[in-house]
Amino acid sequence: MKNVKLVSVGTFLPGQPIGNDKIQERFSVNAEWIELAIGNRSRHLVMDLDTGEINYTLADICNMAAFNAINKAGVDVDDIDFIVMGTATPDSLMPATVNMVAEKLGINNVATYQVQSGCAGAMQAIDMATKFLRLGEYNTGLVIGGDVCAKYIDIERDFSQLSSSELINYALFGDGAGAAVLSSDEQVSGANIVATLNRCEGLYRQPGQELNWLGSRLRDVENVQPLKEDYKAIEEQVPVMAKEVMMEIITNAGWNMEHVNHFMTPQLAGHMTDKIIQLMEVDPAKAVNCVADTGNNGNALPFLQLEMLMDRITDGEKAIGVAIESSKWIKGGIALQA
Known part of the structure; x- marks a missing residue:
């Protein structure tokens, strides 16, 4: 079985950090309570909370994270043999978001896989990619993970009428994407x-x-x-x-x-x-x-x-x-x- 290395990691967080004061203003969640009860200070969202405009799709932010990882690895997109992506919030059921990311990256004629999963999806994707590389069929893999909340935010709601168990999610969650290049090439460092x-x-x-x-x-x-x-x-x-x-x-x-x-x-x-x-x-x-x-x-x-x-x-x-x-x-x- 071949050794596998984590060569590089790239990430992307959309927009500027959104502080607790803005969450209080938009969703009626007390900023002091967020700090004391949850402990989160900020998060990033693909949505403009003032206008409701969606500035990025999941494919957009995954593309940016993957681009960063590929650049850090010093490889070309033509070196990528396969892509595995984990997400709980794909842009659509079909086409799979992983394939839209591949198109944005200019990658073609490779195997693609999309894991529908939540917090463990990134680890599942890394596990899959590592097993593929150990078997020796591929040399270089791109692993991606990302999620967006836009589908679950309706800024026209009356948030003052929601229960605390519903409001907590607006303080907890954020958007983002990450990617890693994995390789079984013995000459590659990582x-x-x-x-x-x-x-x-x-x-x-x-x-x-x-x-x-x-x-x-x-x-x-x-x-x-x-x-x-x-x-x-x-x-x-x-x-x-x-x-x-x-x-x-x-x-x-x-x-x-x-x-x-x-x-x-x-x-x-x-x-x-x-x-x-x-x-x-x-x-x-x-x-x-x-x-x-x-x-x-x-x-x-x-x-x-x-x-x-x-x-x-x-x-x-x-x-x-x-x-x-x-x-x-x-x-x-x-x-x-x-």
Whole structure:
């Protein structure tokens, strides 16, 4: 089996950061409460909150992230053998968004795959790409992850009438995209992918999150919600599952906890992520943490963490990444060594 390296990471966050004061102004969510209860300071959106204009599609921001990753890798688009993309919010059912990104990049005649998934989708896509490259059929792969909230925001709603459980989502989530170039070429430099993990453990368990395809258009349909989350279940289960993944991926890599220099933990919201870091018994100084400033942008978050990691990690250092998806309780993980 071939060795696989993470060669480069590129990201893209649309527009300027949107602070809590703007969220309060637009969605009637108290800015002080956001800071105290959630811990997020800002987020990015493809939508102009004043006009409702959509400035970017998911394909647009994924294209920009992928372009950045390809440039950093020093490869040409013709070197890309396949693309895997993870998203929970595709622009359309058909054509698949991954193929629209390929067109924007000028990539043709390659295999493309789109993983429909939430927070674990980026890890699932990396796991798929790593397995493809290990088998030796391909040399270079492009992995993409991204999500946008526009479909779930109706700026004409009377937000003062919404419950706190509905309003919290406007403070939690944001938009963004990330991408990585992976290679099995021994001459290429990068961080070695030592192990990956991708597993669904949702049998006989109720979903912790449900996201309806039609978004805010369903607000008047009886008994149907565009976005539904069981926050209690997420708060109880995600830290436990995150620690399980961390220990399993460390074991699979043949390491001990003290060997790991950097930890990319699940990113839900500022305070919740801090709690997860504590329950995982991770040294906060070793945590790669960004959600308080970027918002929870789903499949983009692991790439934002990976980009931060690539700036920090030095030769010989080891890193662990963990992602948990509450929709049907999916575990994702990665072990890297520079």
